[in-house]
Amino acid sequence: MVGIAIHEIGHAIGFYHEQSRSDRDHFIHVNKENIVDGVESNFDKHSTVTTVQFDYSSIMHYSVMAGSKNGLPTISAIDPLDNYLIQRIGGLTFRDKLLANIMYDCIVHGNLQCAIKIIAPDCTKPRLTFTSFDLLAERTCDIGSCCRFENLQFMVFDFDTQEVVIFHFRHGFFSTPGWSADLTFPTDPRCIVQAEGDCTLEFDDILSTYNWKSPDFDGTADYPTAIECIEDMTGMPNTMLYLSSDSFNVGTPPVNGECTDDYIEINHLFGKTEKFCGSDPISFTSPSSAFSMKFYSNDVDTATGFDISMEMTPNSAFNCHQDIVLNSGQRYVLNSPDFKLNEYENLNCEYNFKAPEGKKIKILTLLPKLLSSTDCTSDFLVLNGDGNRMYPTDSSYMYCDYTERSHFLTTNTNTLLVAYQKTDLNSKGFKLVVKAT
Numbered sequence: 001m002v003g004i005a006i007h008e009i010g011h012a013i014g015f016y017h018e019q020s021r022s023d024r025d026h027f028i029h030v031n032k033e034n035i036v037d038g039v040e041s042n043f044d045k046h047s048t049v050t051t052v053q054f055d056y057s058s059i060m061h062y063s064v065m066a067g068s069k070n071g072l073p074t075i076s077a078i079d080p081l082d083n084y085l086i087q088r089i090g091g092l093t094f095r096d097k098l099l100a101n102i103m104y105d106c107i108v109h110g111n112l113q114c115a116i117k118i119i120a121p122d123c124t125k126p127r128l129t130f131t132s133f134d135l136l137a138e139r140t141c142d143i144g145s146c147c148r149f150e151n152l153q154f155m156v157f158d159f160d161t162q163e164v165v166i167f168h169f170r171h172g173f174f175s176t177p178g179w180s181a182d183l184t185f186p187t188d189p190r191c192i193v194q195a196e197g198d199c200t201l202e203f204d205d206i207l208s209t210y211n212w213k214s215p216d217f218d219g220t221a222d223y224p225t226a227i228e229c230i231e232d233m234t235g236m237p238n239t240m241l242y243l244s245s246d247s248f249n250v251g252t253p254p255v256n257g258e259c260t261d262d263y264i265e266i267n268h269l270f271g272k273t274e275k276f277c278g279s280d281p282i283s284f285t286s287p288s289s290a291f292s293m294k295f296y297s298n299d300v301d302t303a304t305g306f307d308i309s310m311e312m313t314p315n316s317a318f319n320c321h322q323d324i325v326l327n328s329g330q331r332y333v334l335n336s337p338d339f340k341l342n343e344y345e346n347l348n349c350e351y352n353f354k355a356p357e358g359k360k361i362k363i364l365t366l367l368p369k370l371l372s373s374t375d376c377t378s379d380f381l382v383l384n385g386d387g388n389r390m391y392p393t394d395s396s397y398m399y400c401d402y403t404e405r406s407h408f409l410t411t412n413t414n415t416l417l418v419a420y421q422k423t424d425l426n427s428k429g430f431k432l433v434v435k436a437t
Contacts, residue, residue: 006059006091014103015096018054018061019075020046027054028086029076036069043067043074052102053154055095056085098153113168124185126164127237131325131356134177136170150176182354186237199229199295210312211246214295214305219247223305227297235289235389238321239312240348241268243284246307250295253278261301264308265294269391269419270382270398282308287315287348287419290389320349320420326436328356331364336420336429340369345425350389353416355436361385361416362437363409368399369428376400379427382419385411391419410437 019028022045030043042062055061056077064073064086077083118126136150153167170176198215212231214223235241243266251262259277266274266284268291276282289312314321318337326332334351338344355361363383370379376398384396391398397409416434 003059003091010060010096013100015060015099016046017042018056018058020044021054022047023054027056027078027082029078031072031074031076034068034070034072034074036067039067052095052099055093056082057093058096059092060096061086113170115168116166118164118166118183120164120185127184127186128166128181129184129323129325129354130179130181131354132177132327133179135179136176152179182357186234198224198227199231201231208311208313210310212293212306212308212310214250214307217247217305217307219304219307221304222302223297225297225302226299227295229295230292231294232292233290233310235291236312237352237389238314238323238350239289240315240321240350241284241286241289241291242311242313243282244309245282246309247304248276248282248306248308249279249304250306251277251297251301251303253280262297262303263295264306265296267292267294269389270376270380270396271393279303285346285348285421287350287421288389288391288417315348318344318347318349320347320351322351324351324353326353326355326359326361326434328359328436331433331435334418334432334434336431338422338427339429339431341428342425345423347420347422349418349420351418353418353434355414357414359414359436361411361414362407362435363405363416363432364407364435365431365433366399366405366408367431369402369430370400370422371424371427372401379422379424380420381430383409384417384419385409385413385415387413387415387417389417391417 018024019030020043024030024045032040032043035043062075064075064083065071066074068074075086077086120126135152150170151168153169154164168179199212200215200217201210201212203210210233215227215229216223250264251259254260254275254277259275261277263275263277264282266276268274268286269288274284295306320337324332324334332353336347336349338347353361366381366383368381370381373379378400380398380400382391382396382398384391386395388395395412414436418432420430422429
């Protein structure tokens with residue numbers, strides 16, 4: 001009952017329902033078909049001023065079953081892992097209190113150490129990689145552990161422009177080393193892009209995949225002749241690429257392994273190229289989600305075309321897509337999940353080492369245990385010291401052997417990228433020892 005009273009007082013001081021915020025579709029889905037007739041308006045969106053990040057646990061947020069007419073949820077988190085957060089507190093959360101203080105100008109500005117506003121360029125998202133972080137430790141609060149005396153708050157004010165403000169709060173007369181971070185702007189995967197030519201590339205919010213389609217694709221009509229579509233994909237950091245066809249009918253089948261007329265071409269790390277043609281389903285994986293693709297149609301042949309899905313996701317099962325931040329002078333040993341083991345077929349991993357600004361990364365030891373092949377066509381390890389996730393041949397090194405190497409490479413920047421692909425159980429991974437110098 002106390003929670004209900006606080007909820008109603010919230011309305012009295014000017015709070016709206018949290019599930020009615022104008023930006024709610026980025027966080028929750030309202031299942032209108034499950035709502036009791038006559039109360040639908042309680043779930044309508046309003047033009048609210050979102051000065052505080054969306055709060056699943058807000059006292060103003062309805063529960064997942066609120067207003068249900070059939071025992072099914074009326075509210076679901078976009079990320080199912082967040083469902084447990086919805087209205088779990090029963091009292092005011094930190095963000096409820098912060099919003100009230102902002103609305104009534106009750107912020108104690110002495111507690112605010114700094115505020116930084118970031119607006120990302122078009123089709124990018126701001127990304128902070130902390131190079132150091134040393135704030136006051138968590139304390140015990142009413143709801144468990146919390147950052148009572150010092151914390152950072154990240155608040156998204158505009159999802160279209162990716163406008164973010166970072167607040168650093170500190171309560172009391174304490175002194176800590178603080179924090180520092182590198183700010184970058186990777187490509188926003190939610191941007192809908194028109195590919196060069198007449199193909200289309202768009203992002204599916206529900207499945208979190210890209211879909212690339214031939215011109216005017218509907219699965220029945222043929223695409224035009226004399227078409228060339230090209231699309232460069234920068235990918236997202238710490239993600240691998242999994243590409244597969246939902247529908248594929250391009251040109252004639254390969255002859256002696258070669259496509260003779262229409263084809264799709266994938267260019268990925270270290271200048272590797274894959275071509276696909278015919279009507280058999282296609283699939284392709286790469287440890288890095290940076291790649292380019294081309295569709296070519298000659299002036300004679302045509303077919304029904306293609307609908308290709310591309311998923312960019314970390315290989316979380318093996319924790320082998322990682323950011324590894326090095327302190328100055330720090331030595332780090334990285335063993336792949338399968339090092340010295342005949343296990344884990346079909347591994348795709350990528351590691352992003354980052355040293356402090358002005359420093360470089362030196363490779364002390366590299367010990368690959370990979371099945372040898374011509375041009376490293378199957379299993380390989382590739383290193384790049386310029387931060388280029390396409391791993392160009394003029395600034396990258398590729399290995400597929402059992403040869404140990406020492407002190408042979410120092411990066412040109414403070415970044416070292418490592419990509420690893422394994423398809424054969426006879427390969428046994430690698431060991432890499434690096435140092436920030």
